[in-house]
Amino acid sequence: MLYGCPSLPAGTRTLALETSWDLPSLGPGATANVDVTVPGARRGDFADASLDSSGIAFVLDRHVWSNNTVRVTARNVSASTVDVAAAPLAVQVIKRKLP
Incomplete structure (x- = not known):
């Protein structure tokens, strides 16, 4: 266990999942957040997201x-x-390659 995150199987560096997001109505310049649980993610890992819209x-x-959470x-x-x-x-989360 490293920084509170469980070890991943050897060779696993990519974590991915899909969920549904119902964005609220956004006025000009407005923002909305959603926190997505991605088991195994930790701060410093690279995150990417796409909305099929x-x-x-x-x-x-x-x-x-934070550990296990990606904010979009x-x-x-x-x-x-x-x-x-x-x-x-x-x-999608790409794990940092540790030395």
Whole structure:
């Protein structure tokens, strides 16, 4: 166990999962967060996320927030309100390669 996270099977460096996210209505410049549980993730690991939506008026920021948790933030970068229906959210974590 390292920093409170369980050891992963030898050779495992990628963790991935998919869940649904129903974004709230976002006004111009507004943000919304969701915390996704990814067992085995820890701070310092690389996180990526994508939302299966046709919305192009927002961007996603993501990072490992704490052990086993990835925080995904959607930010409206348009000048109008964006209201996206629930959509699949894919999250992937790449483990740091330790020496």
